[in-house]
Amino acid sequence: MEDLQARHRKEQRDLQSQITQKKKQASKKTRKGVNDECEQLDAELREKHAAELAALDGEPNATGGTDVLGEPLEDLTLKVDGEEATNSTDGTQPAQDDISEPTPPPPPQVHNDGLPNPQTKKPNKAKARLAKRALEQEEQARQAAEEAKDLPDLKQQERARMLGPMAERGLREKEIRADGHCLYAAVADQLEQLEIPLGSGSGEAGGPAYKAVRAAAAEYIERHPDEFEPFLEEPIEGYLYKIRETGEWGGQLELMALAKFYGVDIHVLQDFGRVEKIGGAGKEQAVWLSYYKHGFGLGEHYNSLRKAG
Numbered sequence: 203m204e205d206l207q208a209r210h211r212k213e214q215r216d217l218q219s220q221i222t223q224k225k226k227q228a229s230k231k232t233r234k235g236v237n238d239e240c241e242q243l244d245a246e247l248r249e250k251h252a253a254e255l256a257a258l259d260g261e262p263n264a265t266g267g268t269d270v271l272g273e274p275l276e277d278l279t280l281k282v283d284g285e286e287a288t289n290s291t292d293g294t295q296p297a298q299d300d301i302s303e304p305t306p307p308p309p310p311q312v313h314n315d316g317l318p319n320p321q322t323k324k325p326n327k328a329k330a331r332l333a334k335r336a337l338e339q340e341e342q343a344r345q346a347a348e349e350a351k352d353l354p355d356l357k358q359q360e361r362a363r364m365l366g367p368m369a370e371r372g373l374r375e376k377e378i379r380a381d382g383h384c385l386y387a388a389v390a391d392q393l394e395q396l397e398i399p400l401g402s403g404s405g406e407a408g409g410p411a412y413k414a415v416r417a418a419a420a421e422y423i424e425r426h427p428d429e430f431e432p433f434l435e436e437p438i439e440g441y442l443y444k445i446r447e448t449g450e451w452g453g454q455l456e457l458m459a460l461a462k463f464y465g466v467d468i469h470v471l472q473d474f475g476r477v478e479k480i481g482g483a484g485k486e487q488a489v490w491l492s493y494y495k496h497g498f499g500l501g502e503h504y505n506s507l508r509k510a511g
Contacts, residue, residue, distance in 0.1 A: 210251045217247050225435055226453040256332050356496040360473050367475035375492055376506040382449030384504045386412035389460055391506035392489040420445040422459040430455055
C-alpha cells in the first residue's frame, strides 16, 4: 500500500506539472478547450487510482489521508455493501503492471450439521464489478500495446524534420538535460555563448547557471505584473515561487520575460522548420533554441542551438 500511495503521489505531481504547462501555453481561443482537457486528465487519473486502491485491498483508505493536491482521498475509495464503486467509463487505461489480481472470496463458514452459516458476509458486488472491470482494462491495454507497434515513431520523425532547418541556418544542437529546467538551462547556454552575463544569481556557491536564469525570469515578471497576470490562473506570488524554487517547466511567458530582461531576441526553431521570434530587441546577436513536442521522455523540451563549426 505504501508503494502504491507513493506512486500515486508521484503521478499526481507529474500530472499537475503537465496541466500547468498546458495552461501556460494556452491562448485565449484555446483556453476553454485546454481547461476541459486538464479536468478530464485529472478525473481519469483519480479514477485510475481509485481502481488500483480498491483492487489492492477492496476497502476505503483507513488513514483518511489526502493526495498531493491536498484534497481528501474519500472520492478515490471503494464504497461497500452494495453501493456503486468509482469506475471509469471514458476508456482510461491503467498500466498493465499496476493491476492487481482480485482476491477470491473465502469459502462459506459451515456449521457442524453441514449447512452454510446464515451469518456469513455476502460477497461485495461493487468489489466484484471493479475486479471484472480491471481485467477488461488489462486486456484493452494489451491490445493497445499490440496496435502501438504499428504506429509511426513520432520522436524519430520530429527529429528528422528538425535537422534540415538547423543545417540551413548553420546551427548545431547542444542537448540539454530533460529535467524540468531545460528552457532555463538552454537560455543560459546561449547567453554564455554570446558572452552576456546571466545576472547576480550566477555562480553563487557554484550553483547551476539555470538558477540565475530562473531568478531573472521571476524578477522581470515581479517588476511587470500587469504584463503577465492576465495570463495566469493562480496568484502571481505562487507562480513566482515555482519559477524560483522548483523544477516547474518554463514556457511562452518565461521566454517573453527573459527576452526583455536580457534585451535579446529569442528564436525558437520548431517542427517543420517553423521559427517563432520572441522579443523585439532587433540586435544582431540572438538566442536560438530548438523546441520538441515528442522528442523526450518528459514531453515538451528545449535544447540550445549553437553556431556550427
